[in-house]
Amino acid sequence: MICSKCKKMNKDDVKFCEYCGNPLNQTSTINIQKKNKYIIILTMIIVVLIVVILSLVYMIVLNKKDNNTSRIEQATITEKMKESDKIEIENIEKSGQSNNIIIKVENTTSTLSTNDKHNIEKEIYDINEETQIENLINDYCNKLCTAINEGDYSIVSECILIGSPLEEMQKSLVSNLHDNGIKEEFINANVSKISWDTNKQSCIIYVTEQEIINNNGNSQKKSFDWKYSAIKKDGLWKLINIQ
Numbered sequence: 001m002i003c004s005k006c007k008k009m010n011k012d013d014v015k016f017c018e019y020c021g022n023p024l025n026q027t028s029t030i031n032i033q034k035k036n037k038y039i040i041i042l043t044m045i046i047v048v049l050i051v052v053i054l055s056l057v058y059m060i061v062l063n064k065k066d067n068n069t070s071r072i073e074q075a076t077i078t079e080k081m082k083e084s085d086k087i088e089i090e091n092i093e094k095s096g097q098s099n100n101i102i103i104k105v106e107n108t109t110s111t112l113s114t115n116d117k118h119n120i121e122k123e124i125y126d127i128n129e130e131t132q133i134e135n136l137i138n139d140y141c142n143k144l145c146t147a148i149n150e151g152d153y154s155i156v157s158e159c160i161l162i163g164s165p166l167e168e169m170q171k172s173l174v175s176n177l178h179d180n181g182i183k184e185e186f187i188n189a190n191v192s193k194i195s196w197d198t199n200k201q202s203c204i205i206y207v208t209e210q211e212i213i214n215n216n217g218n219s220q221k222k223s224f225d226w227k228y229s230a231i232k233k234d235g236l237w238k239l240i241n242i243q
Contacts, residue, residue: 129200133230134191136237141209144170145186151178161231161238169242185212187221202231 005022140159147155229241
C-alpha cells in the first residue's frame with residue numbers, strides 16, 4: 001500500500017504509514033491496482049492486434065510475390081519453347097530439308113496463348129522463307145560458275161524463272177565467258193538484306209558474292225555486289241532479274 005503523503009510503500013494490512021504516520025486509504029490503493037491491471041490487459045490486447053496485422057501484411061506480400069514468380073516462370077517457359085522451336089528449325093536447315101520445314105506448334109506450346117502461338121508460327125514462316133532465299137542464292141551462284149566453266153546454261157537454269165529477263169542475260173553470259181576461256185570458282189555468297197513485298201510472294205535480295213576468276217592463266221579473287229529480284233511460283237522461289 002502506498003502512502004498518499006510520503007509516497008512510500010507500506011504493508012497491505014497496516015492502517016497508518018510506517019514512515020510518516022499518515023492514515024492510509026486502502027480504497028485508493030485498490031483503485032490504483034485495478035488501473036494497473038487494466039493497463040496491462042490493454043497492452044496485451046494491443047500487442048496481439050499488432051501481431052495479427054503484421055501476419056496479415058506478410059501473407060499479402062508473400063502471395064503477391066508468389067504471383068509475380070508464377071508470371072516470371074510462365075514467361076520463361078514461353079521463351080524456352082520459342083528457343084526450342086528455333087533450335088528445331090536450325091537442325092532441319094542443317095540437314096538440308098529447309099524447303100519442307102513443318103513445325104507442329106500445338107504439340108509444343110500448349111500452355112501459350114493464341115496470340116503467342118500465332119507469333120511463333122509467323123516467326124517460323126519468316127525464318128523458313130529467308131532460308132529458302134539464302135539457299136537459292138548460294139545454289140545459283142555456285143551453279144552459274146559451273147555453267148560458265150562447262151558452257152552449259154542448263155546447269156543453272158533451275159534457279160531462274162523461264163521467260164524472265166535474267167534467263168536471257170545469263171544464257172548470253174554463260175556462252176560468252178565460256179567461249180573466251182574464262183573459268184570461275186565460287187567462294188561464297190552473303191545475303192545482307194531481303195526486301196519483301198506485302199504478301200511475301202516477291203522480294204529484292206542484296207548479295208555480296210566472292211569468287212576466283214581465271215582468265216587465260218591469270219587468277220584473281222573478286223567481290224561483287226548484286227541486287228536480285230525473285231518471285232515465288234508454285235511454292236518455289238525463282239530469280240527473275242539482276243541489277
